[in-house]
Structure formats: structure tokens, C-alpha cells
Amino acid sequence: MRITHIDAIEVLDSRGNPTVEAALQLEDGSEGRAMTPSGASTGMHEAAELRDGDSHRYGGKGVQKAVAGIRDEIAGALANKDPGEQRALDRLLCELDGTPNKGRLGANAILAVSIAYARAVAASRKLPLYRHLGGDNAVTLPVPCLNVINGGRHADNTVDFQEFKIVPHHAASFAESIRMGEEVFHALKKLLQKHGLSTGVGDEGGFAPNLHSNEQAIELIIAAIEAAGYRPGEQVALALDPAASEMWHHGRYRFFKSNQSEIDSQAMTALWSDWLQRYPIVLLEDPLSEHDWDGWSEATRQLGNRVELVGDDIFCTNPELLQRGIREGVANSILIKPNQIGTVTETLDCVEQAKAAGYGCYVSHRSGETEDTFIADLVVAIGCGHIKTGSGCRGERTAKFNRLLRIEHELGSRARFAGRAAFVR
Numbered sequence: 001m002r003i004t005h006i007d008a009i010e011v012l013d014s015r016g017n018p019t020v021e022a023a024l025q026l027e028d029g030s031e032g033r034a035m036t037p038s039g040a041s042t043g044m045h046e047a048a049e050l051r052d053g054d055s056h057r058y059g060g061k062g063v064q065k066a067v068a069g070i071r072d073e074i075a076g077a078l079a080n081k082d083p084g085e086q087r088a089l090d091r092l093l094c095e096l097d098g099t100p101n102k103g104r105l106g107a108n109a110i111l112a113v114s115i116a117y118a119r120a121v122a123a124s125r126k127l128p129l130y131r132h133l134g135g136d137n138a139v140t141l142p143v144p145c146l147n148v149i150n151g152g153r154h155a156d157n158t159v160d161f162q163e164f165k166i167v168p169h170h171a172a173s174f175a176e177s178i179r180m181g182e183e184v185f186h187a188l189k190k191l192l193q194k195h196g197l198s199t200g201v202g203d204e205g206g207f208a209p210n211l212h213s214n215e216q217a218i219e220l221i222i223a224a225i226e227a228a229g230y231r232p233g234e235q236v237a238l239a240l241d242p243a244a245s246e247m248w249h250h251g252r253y254r255f256f257k258s259n260q261s262e263i264d265s266q267a268m269t270a271l272w273s274d275w276l277q278r279y280p281i282v283l284l285e286d287p288l289s290e291h292d293w294d295g296w297s298e299a300t301r302q303l304g305n306r307v308e309l310v311g312d313d314i315f316c317t318n319p320e321l322l323q324r325g326i327r328e329g330v331a332n333s334i335l336i337k338p339n340q341i342g343t344v345t346e347t348l349d350c351v352e353q354a355k356a357a358g359y360g361c362y363v364s365h366r367s368g369e370t371e372d373t374f375i376a377d378l379v380v381a382i383g384c385g386h387i388k389t390g391s392g393c394r395g396e397r398t399a400k401f402n403r404l405l406r407i408e409h410e411l412g413s414r415a416r417f418a419g420r421a422a423f424v425r
């Protein structure tokens with residue numbers, strides 16, 4: 001099937017920053033469209049976003065160069081071509097870019113075209129995207145991990161750790177799990193109001209109050225789980241992403257938003273060990289910095305059989321970094337963010353590599369999102385059973401929940417809810 005038309009425009013993400021939307025048409029008239037998200041606490045080895053830089057528009061954050069690259073170079077190279085399959089299309093895009101980090105055309109441009117192509121081909125095959133990517137066995141709905149308290153670089157408050165998430169795993173379906181999660185979210189809002197704390201939200205839709213400690217966030221959430229009528233741990237557990245790379249300061253971890261104190265890698269791991277004992281935490285993402293490979297190995301040795309340890313910044317959805325992690329015993333799971341690597345094929349390859357090594361995969365949005373729902377289809381396609389896509393009060397986050405609700409409905413009796421078993425140890 002030949003590609004007949006490729007176009008792109010500059011659209012907006014949830015932080016009001018410009019991002020890329022690509023549209024692609026096949027010769028049978030099937031169309032696909034996709035928008036690229038954008039991170040704030042990015043890993044240093046992520047594929048490069050192309051931003052205008054030198055222009056005054058949007059303070060240099062515009063993506064007109066990336067858009068022009070799609071309209072001119074990418075459209076020129078692909079028009080009237082039949083790549084035959086996703087892998088060939090993605091290889092063409094990478095070759096055309098010609099850099100190791102996709103910095104010339106921009107991963108934001110390349111990923112948008114890659115996803116738009118996947119959607120167009122799915123439409124042409126008259127298949128839902130998750131089935132096009134994952135085949136007939138793509139029937140597993142994920143446990144949604146709702147980020148209900150935002151801190152770190154995602155909020156303007158006193159909380160150092162970036163994400164405090166609830167995990168409503170004890171449910172019969174995705175729909176029930178989302179309902180439980182939202183009930184806890186609303187209970188948390190009432191609790192914050194009762195304590196005179198702010199109920200304004202951060203970038204991912206979780207509350208962003210000023211708290212007297214990071215632990216207070218956990219205690220409030222546990223109280224909210226109980227107030228909503230659920231048993232903490234048994235029905236609704238916790239997951240954290242402290243985004244420790246953001247705390248890294250001259251080889252130590254700095255509590256940069258609260259009291260400015262610093263601890264070393266060993267003390268940080270001891271803190272997690274203590275929290276695992278005291279709180280029902282089933283998943284810990286980026287407990288240590290991407291600069292701290294030795295600390296990560298040690299933490300995995302100490303904690304890896306007690307909790308899912310997810311590498312985000314340290315792996316960047318990058319097969320080479322994951323390979324090093326497997327070799328050095330770093331983490332037991334990998335965060336999957338398509339825009340960290342830049343094509344659909346490389347994302348799926350990374351998932352395969354992780355699965356082959358017995359690692360878990362945890363699909364993720366970015367803090368700067370759009371209403372694009374690709375990751376909802378992706379998590380069902382790969383069947384890895386858990387996703388984080390914010391909390392339920394911002395449209396760019398609920399778009400993914402709503403897509404998953406539709407997928408579950410569409411699958412009917414074939415749908416299977418992943419539940420607690422999705423969390424590796």
C-alpha cells in the first residue's frame with residue numbers, strides 16, 4: 001500500500017507548549033494522525049526533540065522546523081512509496097535522519113510519522129490499533145496507576161518526589177479499577193480540603209499541595225484509600241516515581257524542594273527499604289539517578305525481590321541501555337515511553353528485549369501530553385498489564401483512560417484485567 005500524502009502542523013500540548021502533529025494517507029484513502037508528547041524530567045539519553053531555538057515564537061520552543069522536516073524531507077522521501085511494513089518505514093525514517101539520536105529531523109517529528117503510519121495501516125486493515133500491533137492475543141487490560149499527588153519538577157510545591165500513585169489492582173475489570181481509583185482521588189480531595197491544603201493540580205492531574213514531608217503524601221493517600229472504603233495494599237496499593245535523577249547533586253541526593261538536605265546512594269536505598277516495610281508499595285520507578293549505575297545495581301540486589309523496580313531515565317526505552325542494565329543487574333522492569341526512542345518499531349523491540357530477559361514493562365505517558373491515545377493501544381498490544389497516565393481530572397490523561405474503557409467494552413468477554421500479577425518482583 002503506497003503512501004500518498006504526508007502533512008504536519010504545530011499543535012499544543014497540555015502545558016501549552018507547541019508539539020508536532022503528523023497526518024498520513026495511504027492509496028486506499030486510509031488515514032492516520034498522531035501527536036507527540038514531551039517530558040520535563042527527561043533522561044539524558046532520550047532521542048532528541050527538535051525545537052526551533054533561535055526564534056522568538058514560544059520562546060524558542062516552537063516546532064516549525066520539525067513540522068517543515070515532515071512536510072518537505074519526510075514527505076518527499078516517502079511519497080508514493082510502499083514501505084511494506086512498519087519496520088521498513090521506521091528504518092527509512094532513521095536513515096533519512098542519519099543521526100544516532102534523531103536530532104536532525106527530531107524524534108518529535110519521526111515518532112509522529114511512525115505512529116500516524118501505524119494508524120493508517122490499522123485503518124486500512126480495518127483493525128483496531130491494539131490488534132494491528134499486538135495480534136489476536138492482545139486482550140489484556142492494564143492496571144491504571146493514577147498519579148494523585150504531584151511533586152518534583154511537575155508541581156510548584158514543597159514535595160521532592162515527583163509522583164505518588166495509587167494502584168487499584170484488586171478489581172474484576174479495567175472499568176472497575178478506574179472507578180476505584182477515581183473514588184480514592186475524590187476522597188483525597190476531600191481530605192486535603194479538610195486539612196486546609198490546596199487542591200490545585202500539577203502537570204499530570206494529581207494534587208500538588210505544600211506538605212511538611214514526602215511521607216505526609218503517603219499518609220494522606222493511605223487515609224484516602226480507607227476513606228473511599230478500600231483496604232490499602234490488599235485492594236489499592238501504592239507506586240512511586242521519585243524521579244531521583246532530578247535530585248542528583250554532586251554524587252548525592254538532594255531534597256531540593258523541602259529542606260535542602262542531602263543523602264548518599266546507600267542512604268537513599270535504605271530509605272526505600274524502610275518505606276517498603278512501612279507502606280504497601282508495589283512499584284518503585286527511578287528510585288536512584290541515571291548517573292548512579294552502581295547504586296542502582298546495589299538497590300536491585302537489596303530490593304528487587306520485594307518490589308517492581310522500574311528504570312526510566314536510566315534506560316530511556318533504549319535497547320542498548322537496557323542491555324547494559326540486564327548485564328549489570330539494574331532494575332527488574334523498564335518504563336516504556338515511545339518518544340524516548342522515537343519510533344514504533346524500536347519501542348516494540350525494546351519491549352521484546354525486556355520480556356526475553358524476564359523484565360517487566362510499564363507503559364507511560366509524558367508530563368506534557370496531548371489527547372493522542374497511542375499508549376492506551378500500545379499497552380494492550382504488548383499485554384504488559386500496567387500503565388501510568390496521570391490522574392483523572394485532566395482531559396489529556398482521561399483520553400487514555402477513556403480509550404481503554406472503549407477497548408475493554410469492544411473486547412467484551414475476551415477482555416482480561418491484568419490485576420496484581422502484572423507487577424513483577
Ligand SMILES: O=C(O)[C@@H](CO)OP(=O)(O)O
Binds near residue numbers: 241
Ligand atoms: O518521569 C516520568 O516518568 C515522566 C512521566 O510521568 O515525567 P516526564 O514526562 O516529565 O519525563
Ligand SMILES: [Mg+2]
Binds near residue numbers: 241243286312313
Ligand atoms: Mg519517571
